[in-house]
Amino acid sequence: MSTTPSDDLWIRRFRPSPDAADRLVCFPHAGGSASFYVPVATALSPGVDVLAIQYPGRQDRRSEPGPTSIAELADGVTAALAGWDDRPLTFFGHSMGALVAFETARRMERAGSGPVRLFASGRRAPSRTRDEHVHTLDDDGVVAELRALAGTDAQVLQDEELLRMVLPAIRGDYRAVETYRCEPGARVRCPVTVLTGDADPRTTVEEARAWSGHTDAGCDLRVFSGGHFFLSERPAEVLAVLTEHFAASCATTGRA
Template sequence: MTAPHSGTSLWLRRYHAADADAVTLVCFPHAGGSAGYFHPFSAALAPSVGVVAVQYPGRQDRYAEPCVEDLGELAEAIHRQLLTLPGPLAFFGHSMGASLAFEVARRRELCGERAPSMLFLSGRRAPDTRRAVTEAVHALDDAGLLARIKRLGGTHTQLLDDPEILGLVLPAVRGDYRAIENYRCPPGTVLRSPITVLTGSEDPLTTAEEADAWRLHTASTCTVHTFPGGHFFLDPESRAVLATVSGTLDRLGV
């Protein structure tokens, strides 16, 4: 079971203590995901890295709050929350969370805040890539949306066979899909932060070319790491992913 959280607000969850001089890794969950998804990251990286996971409205203990269905609005709210965190920050976002991390980083630069030391962008194609056929997953009926979730895999999908749990989860998933499917990155956006891309070799949502296109959005370095697996390669490849994250942060010296 996920340990109780502590932190400055409902938005930010810190599960383990970190060294006083540790970099803070802010983690952004995927569509329908919650802060607790990154509890294993926190346990593995503490105390040399302080993990803070973002909890979006509309899930778990924020179930009573409406989902934020506009990615820009969600990024702005998270950006304001992160202003309370001292010291150097790095971001890690998976799937929708990758686009959200990118948008929060963009807002930090626009308001003159220190740019993240690293953007770890996982399981998401670069925002300027466009596919010939686009999906409107958020517009599917409940059965279609459920089928989509199960097809992508990930941990605990078997829990969705419970009607009570399904009723709690689907509204957040639908709201998040609406946010990411309507998101448009401002053309020509280039950030100062270096980018580390993580992608699954069999991910139907991100090709190798789409992952590599992230390098167009940084004035610094961009490195792509490909792992075996599909969209949720983070789960079976957790050791390798964590080694990549910790090794990258060590080399940055933050």
């Protein structure tokens, strides 16, 4: 029976699959938590061991300060993933999570490891910036943004006490992503698959396609019907893309 390392702070395994051939590391969006990926872990188990990243400042980490930068998050995740690369890793990040996954991949590659593929979902390319300042708005302004994107649990938005509790972490997430600037020429060595919604108000198809300039190994683009959280609207279609990837990975390496 295989053994795995432990990092209870950053990593959640909702459906542990220690004998799986591949691992998928999932990075949440701004204001999101590891539990967003429970359906993914359920759908892919036991063939894929799904690790969901838990950022500080939310749920069971709510007593910790929220993030201040994408670099800080990437440093924390990189350290947490040490020892988990005994089998092929695939990264999947949505929105802010795509940037954290990208920067984590760069750090791991510099150390001699890294993912076999990066799925960048719902986020324009790292070099494509917009003048956004959600993190400077008052609480009502931040809540209005969350409602507009429709990615936050409706129960949270309706529970005033819970909402006020999580707003500092959400604001920190927005600060991290809105102040992020990638290094000129920043690239990963692994291939990138970009997923985007055709009606996403935060990412145009052209901005999503620009991820091709951030990889040395090829980039493909999948456009789905929907807005910023198309993956919640089209879960079966997104899972089909992941299943296709893992099936190809097994076929390439000759694994069952």
